[in-house]
Amino acid sequence: MNRLSWFNVTSLTLGFAFLYLPMVILVIYSFNESKLVTVWAGFSTKWYGELLQNEAFLDAAWVTVKVAVLSSTLATVLGTMAAYVLVRGGRFLGRTVFSGMIYAPLVMPEVITGLSLLLLFIGIGLDRGVLTIVLAHTTFSMCYVSVVVSSRLMTFDRSLEEAALDLGCSSFMAFRLVTLPIIAPAVISGWLLAFTLSLDDLVIASFTAGPSATTLPIKIFSAVRLGVSPEINALSTIMIGIVTVGVISASLISKRNSLRQQRDEQAAARTA
């Protein structure tokens, strides 16, 4: 094993400090006794308690989760369908245009997406609320899903689908029984991506949210404008905790799966 040189140690420290120092400070101050964010006055968990009393935050959190689940599910269905058609549909008129257009929202400034959605909702007389945020989030996260799924489909062995057809499946059955189970990991990661994008989003949500429904990012942003409260630090710490648990368990699961796969293949090679 190489020992770390002083240069490597320094760059490692600097890099990680750059990434994590802001979050560490936030977590530390969430346990601050004082109401003043910048003055340390001893350890306390009282802001977590107060957070649980705060109806407005809890409502916003609930709306956020609801929107994220609904929009990412919708985006996954639509995005997977789009990816399948673009990768498998063969040549049809306007295919190049379509495949270019599906990726356009990736580079489109969010402000423009938000504004145009707002104009659309006003135009068709749709009251702004949970429904409009869900629709807006589906619109922009769908293309992320289709990018993830189509890159999986491109490496997918086409003969598997042909084998299913050959053995008596209709094209839909072949998709449901063979393609979908095999690309499921990509579909799931597409869903997770859409889910996190929806949780994060501030810009598009602020265009499409109405007085009846606000998401957590909007709530936090408007609260901070009135001054940072330790309650928000507590809320952010909880969110960091949830994300950390999610990421660690996802990587543990995938590591375990690849280990099992490796073991199986070695066993197969031995019995051959």
Added chain:
Amino acid sequence: MNQTVFAPWDDPAEKPLIRFENVTKRFGEFVAIDDLTLDIFEKEFFALLGPSGCGKTTMMRMLAGFETPTEGRIELAGQDIAPVPPNKRAVNMMFQSYALFPHLSVYENIAFGLRRGDMPKNDIDDRVGEMLKLTRLEKFARRKPHQISGGQRQRVALARSLAKAPKLLLLDEPLGALDAKLRQATQFELMDIQEKTGTTFVIVTHDQEEAMTVASRVAVMDEGRVMQVATPERIYEAPSSVYVADFIGDVNIVGGSTKPAGAGQYHVHWAEGQAPFMAASDRAFSDGQACHLAVRPEKIAISAERPSDAENAVQGTVLDIAYLGNLSTYHVELPGGQIIKAQTANTQRISRRSFTWEDPVWVSWTATAGVLLEQ
């Protein structure tokens, strides 16, 4: 048992199972199959042999239903199959990559096709059991494809494609992924299974030895056309063109012109100032017609003295010796630069080899050893 030779292609009353009628397939400008007509009979083990890009895979995909002919007709048991989608054809295919479903067990892979019909559960179970037994996979039924070896995967793919008892089984380079030893064993296994099930097999391969071993008839293809369709023996011993002769096995080709010498015998003038070769031919050649004489290296003898009774004998020097263990191939340069390959079986140990580099030797063969070809 009645010992009749299996040769339905020689019986004009026999109806073919598959009939290609003037089939052409184009992909844009590219002609993959060029006006091809071909009959394949029931219970045949038919091999499509050719280099990559010769159209053999396209033919197979048209039979499976993944491609449709641009022109012409393909009949299966007298029915035009162009309008029949792949999932409604009594044809199954074994894919080159095996295309096993990775998320299903060996058992479920084999049962996959059966479950698509309205077969009762018990019958499915029986049929899968039968297939597992046929391919000796009983022990692996619960394993996933990545938990078994390459040879076992190949047998799962075969079992899966045979499970529905198709009229026709298509095999796309079925042994390509196996190593040489396993491939040989599997070739005999395939023939055995084909005989047991009585299914018509069409195999696509670029491996001439494999085609010769397994097939009842071989179609040699080149650039979308069938060059010759015949039994392996006839393909080897009586090729119809230089291309076929050259593609199958090793061959010496000597260019020249013919002079009839009566009774199906011809003199082949191959070089200025050299005695002509004698060759017998069923095909008629005119005086002075350009021709190619094709002689297999194992039919050419090599000796130190001129053999007294040889119909064709010519002197040259040993240019190269390829030692293959069981055989040695001598490359002998004739006056004028023509190189003749002569093969001898190494029945003695190498230390007692009689010729070495630069030795003057005589190569000789009979008049019937070679084949006279127009092109």
